[in-house]
Every structure is written in C-alpha cells, then in structure tokens.
Amino acid sequence: MVAGSKRTPENVLPHLHQIIQAVFSGKKVSGDMTAIGLVLSSAGLTLFRALLGFVVGAVSGFILALLMKLSGFVEKLLFPYLMLIQLIPVLGLAPIILSVTGDINVSRVVIAGILSFYPVATNTLSGFKAVEKDKYDLMFVYASKPRELYTKVLIPSSLPYFFTGLKIAAPMAVTASILVDTLQGDGGLGCILSQSLKHAMSIYVFWIIVFVSALIGILSSKVIGWIEIGVSPWKRTGKRSRKVRT
Amino acid sequence: MDEKRAVEIRTRNLGVTFKDNQGRDVLALTNVNLEIYKGEFIALLGPSGCGKTTLLRCVADLQQPTEGDLHIQGMTPKEVRLQKKFGFVFQQPVLFDWRTVKKNVELPLEIMGYTKKERSELADEMLEMVGLKDFAKHYPKQLSGGMQQRANIARALGLKPDILLMDEPFSALDEFTKEKLHEDLLRIWRETNKTILFVTHSIQESVFLSDRVCVLSPHPGRLSAVVDIDLPRPRSLDMRDEPHFNELVAKVRNSFEGGSV
Numbered sequence: 409m410v411a412g413s414k415r416t417p418e419n420v421l422p423h424l425h426q427i428i429q430a431v432f433s434g435k436k437v438s439g440d441m442t443a444i445g446l447v448l449s450s451a452g453l454t455l456f457r458a459l460l461g462f463v464v465g466a467v468s469g470f471i472l473a474l475l476m477k478l479s480g481f482v483e484k485l486l487f488p489y490l491m492l493i494q495l496i497p498v499l500g501l502a503p504i505i506l507s508v509t510g511d512i513n514v515s516r517v518v519i520a521g522i523l524s525f526y527p528v529a530t531n532t533l534s535g536f537k538a539v540e541k542d543k544y545d546l547m548f549v550y551a552s553k554p555r556e557l558y559t560k561v562l563i564p565s566s567l568p569y570f571f572t573g574l575k576i577a578a579p580m581a582v583t584a585s586i587l588v589d590t591l592q593g594d595g596g597l598g599c600i601l602s603q604s605l606k607h608a609m610s611i612y613v614f615w616i617i618v619f620v621s622a623l624i625g626i627l628s629s630k631v632i633g634w635i636e637i638g639v640s641p642w643k644r645t646g647k648r649s650r651k652v653r654t
Numbered sequence: 655m656d657e658k659r660a661v662e663i664r665t666r667n668l669g670v671t672f673k674d675n676q677g678r679d680v681l682a683l684t685n686v687n688l689e690i691y692k693g694e695f696i697a698l699l700g701p702s703g704c705g706k707t708t709l710l711r712c713v714a715d716l717q718q719p720t721e722g723d724l725h726i727q728g729m730t731p732k733e734v735r736l737q738k739k740f741g742f743v744f745q746q747p748v749l750f751d752w753r754t755v756k757k758n759v760e761l762p763l764e765i766m767g768y769t770k771k772e773r774s775e776l777a778d779e780m781l782e783m784v785g786l787k788d789f790a791k792h793y794p795k796q797l798s799g800g801m802q803q804r805a806n807i808a809r810a811l812g813l814k815p816d817i818l819l820m821d822e823p824f825s826a827l828d829e830f831t832k833e834k835l836h837e838d839l840l841r842i843w844r845e846t847n848k849t850i851l852f853v854t855h856s857i858q859e860s861v862f863l864s865d866r867v868c869v870l871s872p873h874p875g876r877l878s879a880v881v882d883i884d885l886p887r888p889r890s891l892d893m894r895d896e897p898h899f900n901e902l903v904a905k906v907r908n909s910f911e912g913g914s915v
Contacts, residue, residue: 542748549714549742550762550813551735560761564752642752642793 422615430612437610438600446600447616450589454597455624457513458585461520465581466574468521469528473570476529477536477562494526502588512592516585523584524577528570535569536562571636578632579625586621597621662727662817662849663690663713669721670708670875681874682708686722688868688877690851695843697860697867698853699906705875706853707821713851714740714819726817734817738766741810741848743820747802749794749809756781756790759809766813780808783842800831804838811842820852824859833891836863840889861885861902862894871911879909 422430430443437443472490476483493501498519505522506515539562547557589598597617604614637643668686671679683705690696698706711717712724715731726734734740749758759777768776781787784804794802803823810818824832840863843850854860860867861883871878883902885893893899 540746540748542744542746543750545716546742546744546748547765548716549735549740549819550765551738552765556765560764561750564750567752640752642754642795 420611422612427612427615427619430610431616433612437613443610443613443616447597447613447620450595450597450600451620451624453595454516454585454589455582457516457588457596458520458581461517461522461585462524462578462581464517465521465524465577466528469525469573469577470532470570472525473529473532473536473566474558474563476533483533490526490529493522498523498584498587502584502591506588506591512588512594512596515591516588516596519584519588520581523580524574527576527580528573531573531576532566532570535566538569539565567640568636571632574632575629578628582621582625582628659691661689662692662694663724663851664688664726665709665712665722665724667722668709668712668719668724670705670712670717671720683712683875684721686877688880690849692849693847694866695850695864696852697864698851698870699855699857699860699867700870700875700910701855701872703875704870704872706855706870708875709870710819710821710851710853713817714742738762738813739816741813741815741818743803743806743810743818743823745822745825747794747799747806749802749805751794754791754793755786755797755805758794758805759812762809762813776812777808780812781805783811783845784808784838798831800827800835803827803831803835807835807839807842811846814846816849818848818850820850822853822855825855832859837891839863840887844888857903857906858894861899861906862889867906869906869909876911878911879906881906881909 432444434442438446441449472486476486501522502515502519505518506512509515509518543561543565544557547561552560586596586598586601589596590602592599597620600609600613601617603609604611604617665686665688668683668688669681670683672682674680686709698709700706708717712719713726713731715735724731727739729737749755750761753761756774756777759780760773763773763776778787778790781790784807786801786804786808789797789801794805797805803826807823810820824835827835836859852860852863862885864883867881867883868877869879869881870876881902885899885902
C-alpha cells in the first residue's frame with residue numbers, strides 16, 4: 409500500500425485509513441526498514457537528544473530563576489537577553505549552533521536546551537514571586553534563616569509553576585530536535601521528514617512522522633503531569649476526598 | 655487581679671509614619687502609651703485605618719516605630735523575636751499546601767531545631783488542644799476555613815511563645831465557627847497563661863474575649879481609651895445576653911473619639 413514517490417493529490421494528502429494502513433504495512437521503504445520501523449528508530453535518536461536537552465534546559469532554567477530571585481540585579485541583567493534568545497527563530501538559531509558546536513548531536517541537545525530553558529525559568533520565577541507577603545512575615549516572626557525561607561517556603565511554592573514550565577517546554581524540545589535534524593542528513597525524524605517531503609521517500613512516511621511527533625509531544629506533556637502528581641501527594645488527595653467541616 | 659503584676663509590653667510615645675505613593679508622610683499611629691501586663695488578654699479595637707494592625711506589627715518587629723519606643727520584657731521587639739518568643743496568627747491561615755496539618759504545625763519547631771521526636775510530640779499536643787487530632791495527616795486544602803484557622807493557632811502555640819499576637823484571626827469566619835473558636839481560644843489562654851494581643855474590628859468580640867479593650871481612633875491613629883472589662887472568668891457565650899455585657903459594649907462604643915463609629 410505504500411505508494412511510490414510520484415505526487416498526486418491523493419498521496420499528498422492521503423486518507424486517514426491509508427496512513428493507518430501504511431503504519432502496519434510490511435513494505436520496505438528504505439533499505440530493509442518498513443515505514444514504521446524507520447520512523448521509530450529515527451524517533452529514538454531524535455527523542456534521546458531532545459530529552460537530554462530538555463533536562464539540561466530544565467535544570468539550568470530552575471537555577472537561573474533561583475539566581476534571579478536571589479538578586480534583582482541578576483534579573484535585570486539577564487532577563488532581556490533571555491528574551492532575546494527566545495526571539496531568534498529556531499530555524500536561524502540552529503545553523504548558528506551547528507556551526508559553533510560542529511556536531512549535530514550536540515546541536516540537538518543545545519537547541520532543545522535553549523528552548524526548554526526559557527519557559528522553565530520564567531514560570532519558576534513567577535512562582536517565586538507569587539509567594540504571599542504573609543508567608544514572608546510568618547518566617548520573619550519565627551526568625552528563620554534565609555536558607556530556610558528558600559528550602560521550606562519559596563522552592564516548594566514554586567514547584568507547581570516549575571512543572572507548568574516543564575509542560576510547555578517538553579513538546580518544544582521535541583519539535584526543536586526534529587528541526588535540527590533537517591539540517592544534516594544523518595538520521596533523526598527531521599532528516600527523513602525532509603527526505604519524504606522532497607520525494608526521496610514515500611509520502612506516508614511524512615504523515616506517519618507528523619502523527620508520531622504529535623503523539624510524542626502530547627505524551628511528553630502528559631508524562632510531566634504524571635511526575636508532578638507523583639511528587640505532590642497533596643494534589644492527589646484534593647479531588648477524591650471530601651472536605652471536612654468543623 | 656490587684657497583686658503586683660509584671661509589665662510585659664510597654665510603649666512610650668510610640669508613633670509610626672509611613673510614606674504614601676506620592677512620598678508624602680502619613681501619620682499611621684501617634685503618641686501611644688500603653689502598659690500590658692503578663693498573662694493579660696488585650697484587645698486592640700478600631701475601624702480600619704486606626705493603626706491597630708500597625709501597633710501589632712510594631713510589637714512583632716514587622717514594623718519599625720518612627721517615634722518613641724516599645725519594650726517587651728525590657729528588650730526590643732527584635733531581641734524578643736530572635737529569641738522566638740512570639741506566636742503570630744494572621745487573618746488568613748497562611749498554611750503551606752504541601753505540608754500536612756501536622757507538618758504545618760511542626761514548621762516553627764523545625765526552625766527552632768527541635769528533634770523529630772520532640773516536634774512530633776509537641777505538634778500532637780497542640781493539635782489535641784485545638785481539636786484537630788484526627789486531621790493531623792490531612793492537607794490544608796481538605797479542611798474548612800475554621801479548621802484551617804485552628805491549625806494556624808496550633809502552629810502559633812507550638813513554640814510555647816510568651817506572647818501570642820493575633821491579627822483579626824476570626825474575621826473571615828462565619829458566626830458559628832467564630833463563637834466556637836472564641837470559647838476554644840479562651841480555654842487555651844486559661845490553660846497556657848500567655849499574654850495575648852488580639853486585633854479586631856468587632857466591639858462584641860473585643861468585650862467578650864479581653865481583660866481590657868484598647869480603643870483606637872483613626873486619622874491619625876491613636877489610642878483614645880482603654881476600657882476595663884470586668885466580666886467574670888471563665889466566660890461563657892450566654893454572658894452576651896446579660897445587661898452588663900451590653901453596658902460594656904456601649905461604653906466601648908462611646909469611647910471612640912468623635913462619637914460612635
């Protein structure tokens with residue numbers, strides 16, 4: 409069922425059932441790989457780099473938010489530049505990073521990191537800023553040390569915001585990683601994506617990739633949500649148990 | 655009541671001036687002279703803008719006086735705060751969502767460096783006192799407003815502070831919950847014998863709870879009268895129907911400068 413590379417309206421925008429059939433088709437599209445096999449093995453390559461970049465971005469985003477909270481000077485100094493980096497289109501940023509690092513795998517990590525970093529940093533920072541004055545006053549009356557203010561109040565308060573940042577960042581990291589793939593022809597989802605678009609491969613491969621990447625994006629966000637619930641027992645109990653009255 | 659009593663908190667010509675948005679000076683509180691005895695229940699009563707919360711915050715070292723001075727047990731508020739002798743109950747419960755009720759009560763004890771066992775025992779004791787023993791493992795969001803405020807009080811009591819500062823703690827609660835908490839608070843006060851400063855804008859509440867009502871008037875905030883409340887202790891809710899209670903309420907109401915509020 410996997411058609412050749414000749415473009416007709418039918419195979420530029422195939423029916424959904426044709427795409428699903430292509431997923432389960434055993435026909436080889438590249439060497440000895442079936443369409444779905446090719447997509448999944450490329451996805452593995454792309455996803456692993458995306459995940460690495462995502463973790464790097466999330467950790468550095470959190471640390472930077474903490475630094476910006478600790479010092480208003482750091483915030484004033486860094487925030488405009490963070491926004492500036494965010495404003496450069498990935499399409500423009502990717503070749504720059506590639507030429508700097510000289511390695512496509514490192515570039516994938518770096519780009520995914522840069523994209524994850526901003527939503528995590530801004531959300532976490534607003535989490536720190538959302539802590540009510542009463543909580544500071546409370547800790548002040550108890551003569552707590554600054555370190556205790558952070559570990560016992562500010563950091564736990566910021567966690568829901570941090571996770572919101574992660575949920576935004578995760579699909580972005582995946583998308584960015586796919587985009588970087590398109591720059592160089594050595595595998596990855598983006599690479600076969602552009603090949604299938606340029607008639608070098610079945611159009612079904614293109615559509616499978618579109619659906620698979622969408623699925624990965626949704627899943628990545630979901631997984632973050634599950635992790636959040638996993639580490640926050642107070643959120644688990646909220647819905648099911650009823651409120652107790654005096 | 656007549657034996658020689660130790661003065662716990664003394665203010666002399668206490669005044670606080672704020673800067674408003676335009677940088678103009680606003681006199682929030684002026685010329686407050688007050689002596690509060692150890693173990694006394696003092697109500698700070700007044701309409702909004704009278705400086706009652708400002709006075710409380712000065713005691714807690716959350717606000718610096720700009721005139722006069724304030725001493726607690728002969729020390730400055732800062733010294734007393736650093737010795738962790740204050741319990742503070744805010745208008746809002748200010749509980750931490752990610753901690754169970756018991757862990758919330760343990761928070762000040764953690765800061766004080768108590769061991770895990772001591773913390774747990776003290777927290778259990780305080781939760782028992784406010785009637786939340788069965789809800790120790792609940793999270794704040796699972797509790798009603800009244801129960802959250804009880805947890806807040808339990809937390810303030812955990813350190814066994816000499817002085818309990820309460821900033822309109824019951825104003826956001828319904829009348830039934832409020833009455834229940836009034837009785838509980840008086841019982842806890844009797845059992846622990848703390849000095850309590852209780853900020854409120856309810857005349858009835860101030861008369862029912864306190865030994866003395868400090869009446870503050872606004873513009874500028876000042877202490878306009880101190881009314882002795884000679885209702886017998888322990889107090890019960892039906893005392894509110896007695897003529898003497900209403901006389902006292904009227905006396906307090908008439909002591910606002912510029913007539914009734």
